[in-house]
Amino acid sequence: MKIEFKNVSFSYDKNEGEVLNNISFTIESNKMTAIIGRNGSGKSTIAKLITGLLIPSSGNIYIDEVEYTESNVDDIRRKIGIIFQNPDNQFVGSTVADDIAFGLENKCLAPSEIKARIDKYSKMTKMDKFLEYNPEQLSGGQKQRVALAGALAMETDLIIFDESTSMLDPQGVKEITKVIKNLKQEVNKTIITITHNIEEVLTADSVIILDEGRIIKQGCPKEVLSDMSLLDSLGLDTPECVKLISLIKKMNISDSDKWEKILWELAFKM
Ligand SMILES: Nc1ncnc2c1ncn2[C@@H]1O[C@H](COP(=O)(O)OP(=O)(O)OP(=O)(O)O)[C@@H](O)[C@H]1O
Numbered sequence: 098m099k100i101e102f103k104n105v106s107f108s109y110d111k112n113e114g115e116v117l118n119n120i121s122f123t124i125e126s127n128k129m130t131a132i133i134g135r136n137g138s139g140k141s142t143i144a145k146l147i148t149g150l151l152i153p154s155s156g157n158i159y160i161d162e163v164e165y166t167e168s169n170v171d172d173i174r175r176k177i178g179i180i181f182q183n184p185d186n187q188f189v190g191s192t193v194a195d196d197i198a199f200g201l202e203n204k205c206l207a208p209s210e211i212k213a214r215i216d217k218y219s220k221m222t223k224m225d226k227f228l229e230y231n232p233e234q235l236s237g238g239q240k241q242r243v244a245l246a247g248a249l250a251m252e253t254d255l256i257i258f259d260e261s262t263s264m265l266d267p268q269g270v271k272e273i274t275k276v277i278k279n280l281k282q283e284v285n286k287t288i289i290t291i292t293h294n295i296e297e298v299l300t301a302d303s304v305i306i307l308d309e310g311r312i313i314k315q316g317c318p319k320e321v322l323s324d325m326s327l328l329d330s331l332g333l334d335t336p337e338c339v340k341l342i343s344l345i346k347k348m349n350i351s352d353s354d355k356w357e358k359i360l361w362e363l364a365f366k367m
């Protein structure tokens with residue numbers, strides 16, 4: 098699913114300033130795009146515009162070359178899965194299994210298919226032992242896993258992860274990052290990940306840096322993340338490999354270019 102923002106501005110309140118200020122970008126089909134930026138820079142607002150929960154104050158959004166309008170918002174939304182930043186806001190079922198089933202029932206899938214997907218995605222997110230629990234009884238990280246299972250089970254063309262690993266322990270972050278990486282291999286999957294985890298950004302095909310509702314930089318991870326002073330000035334973390342490369346350059350060793358190349362290669366393999 099290709100997404101294009103053309104001169105999009107947005108404000109929650111006309112009397113307050115614009116939260117997104119005339120932004121244009123393209124998210125390519127079947128690629129993984131990371132959106133990064135400090136708190137309040139407008140990342141979740143972009144996710145809500147893509148899902149049609151908000152409408153631009155000005156500018157246009159195109160999904161697969163078709164302009165997003167009130168008449169096609171329902172059709173488009175059906176093709177999009179989103180895991181919101183705060184998992185508490187997205188539970189509808191009285192048990193974990195019901196919750197994962199909810200969207201699938203709305204899709205009118207056969208009961209056997211619903212059961213198969215609940216099994217598959219609860220195992221993938223390691224929540225298969227909790228299917229009969231009430232979501233309220235779960236920890237923050239467990240809720241986040243259920244939200245993930247529910248969104249993944251919809252098997253949509255586009256899936257948006259809005260800081261969906263923020264409450265997970267380090268092992269959990271690794272597991273879910275692997276799930277996202279595996280999704281990347283699937284045909285016809287477009288992934289948007291909004292994250293403060295800079296190492297996760299390295300797994301993306303393209304990165305957008307947002308600051309105060311404006312796009313500061315966009316490109317492949319290596320291009321965008323190698324500018325340590327820019328990342329610092331935006332309050333963003335720097336990948337470990339970039340920190341090491343900067344130290345090596347300061348040491349003035351003769352083959353620093355070779356080391357830079359090796360460190361980038363290793364960073365992408367991790
Ligand atoms: N429902 C709302 N009503 C009014 N203002 C809002 C609302 N939601 C967000 N904002 C404002 O819009 C701006 C962008 O918020 P947004 O949630 O998009 O940021 P973000 O980049 O996702 O931040 P974070 O990293 O903290 O999740 C912030 O200044 C915020 O105060």
Ligand SMILES: [Mg+2]
Binds near residue numbers: 140141142182259
């Ligand atoms: Mg946010």
